[in-house]
Amino acid sequence: MALDQALLTARAAGRSPNTLRFLQFSPPAALVGYHQDVAQEIRVAWCREAGIDIGRRLTGGGAILFDENQLGWELIASSEEVGGAPFSIEFHRRICDAVIEALREFGVEAAFRPRNDIEVGGRKISGTGGVEEGRAFLFQGTLLLDFDVAAMIRALRIPTEKLKQSSLDSAADRVTWLRRELGHLPPLDAIKQAIARGFERTFGVRLKRGELTAEERDLFERRLPEFQSAAWIERPSRQVSNVGVFRGLHRTDGAVIRAAVQVDTARQRLRSVLITGDFFLSPQRAVLDIEARLKDHRLDMPAIRGSIGEVWRNRGVRTAGFGPDDLAAAIGAALDKTHWLDLGFSAAEADRVFTANGSLREILARPISLLLVPYCAKSPECDYRHKEDCSLCGGCTVGEAFDLAERFGLRAVTITSFEHLIATFRSARREGVEAYIGCCCEAFFQKHYDDFRAAQLPGILIAICDTTCYDLDQARLAYHGQFEQQTRLDLPLLEKVLTARCGAGCQPVRNLKPAVRASSQRLLTG
């Protein structure tokens, strides 16, 4: 970075020529973009342990792990060499064209994707970023030669779902690298020569190998301490960020769409979206193009819908059974969870609560009179395992949930099978219940998404802990009420949700069926 600054300063002063520079890092370095926060982007403790240097770039962009798998390329030149306004897409496109030329020489069909990507088949092969100084600029990119997803997620804080393999595969699938495209890696020198030729052709110039000038070396040495200092690397930002990851689900007849959304709620930005699920969409790369379009997007649903629609049209997307607004709906479901943050919930807590038949705001405005809990949270030995009610013996989380329900004026029911759930929804609607709170696992909700919707009863659902029947591949047994393991309700979260909604006077339930047997003894076991 100090060398970047030295070259840039010298160029801006007109005392150095336009320069193409290549760089690599050894030992590896984890670098944040100029405006990013180190603690939020980088696993600092791991990097220290692993001997990975931490630094901050002069340019914008995201956090990267820079090791021998990447080749950095940089153009330091005066802005008028490129032409056009430096902040325009065309300026960046022109510079990227040089590297794209080089990749094409190797037979890789690379292309520019606005505003900053060099991609192959929709997957990013080089990220870029830039900064101006005076009438000069530095534009840099990192070309992926090879890729080690494990190394990347160890060093960088990347939102991956509990490090599930499918999630890592998704992350790896958004990028590509030269070795993967070619089946082998050409010698580093051959790659650099090709890129140099690309710049020569794109700008109509001849490049000559050079060395640092005395002035550049001097500038570098004088400024190196600054770029190694904590003040630079930890640069406190005036703009506080508050980044969390929220997941949303949306289903149609033909598609299951899942969106994992990284949101900065303090700065009102959608930082990134990962779209997965089960759907047919052609061309497949359009999903990656939509994700690229939504990077750092304004947090505004109409604008998000508009951007998705733009890419949809530009790429001529064809699908089976869903449209651009369905993608937007999955993202909307994720963003809806951020409302919990206003109520004092953490991002992790907020992500564990989802809704059916209404947005969070809509449902919280209704009286909530029913609590549904799954039988799988009762002990397999319990007499009440396959019964609606509970003796509150204190032996499992269900008893405490029933207790909480009573405290907050809700009727509690244990759901003993899928059919029972549907019947409960029906009778609740007949009784005039306006909304419910339920505890269920996300897999159940996803599988029965349409049934929850068809029931037309607004509900707030809290994810349950531990291995569910779906994880154990026993969903069919559970459907019939025959699953024999025990799960756990998230009681602290349930209480928090109840307090948030019902703290101030819930309506007492009409036609209350006794949820608690009047004659039951309460045995509080340790």
Added chain:
Amino acid sequence: MPTIKGCEFPDDLYYHPDHAWVRIEPDGTATMGMNDFFRQEAGDIVYVDLPFEGDQTVAGEVCGKLQSSKWIGKMIAPLSGEIVAVNEKLEGDSTLINQSPYGDGWIARVRPSDWEGEKANLMHGAEAITPWLDKEIAKAEAEKKK
């Protein structure tokens, strides 16, 4: 709002060739921000590095930074003076610059040190702006063709 070549340029403002605008307020201070051509070409602004109150600005020199996507561009001060206010709302939502470049997206307010002297260097009115804008657009078009 007067439009020149598809970009809005309110005619009560003064414009610097590096894309900043100036509005003289009734109390004699000068509000500044970025013009609509910049808004259209730069895309969503994701970070703003605002100057600080009390800082001096020098006409033609950098007084702040604006990041759009991964490009960190500079804001060139259109006039000299002392910063008396900055738009801190931009720290919570930098896209105010995109949504309202001449209104809520204002960047800073300055007490000018030599307005009468410096305003001659700024463009004012369609007659002055149009030839300059023509050239900016021509440069952009030329780039697209390359």
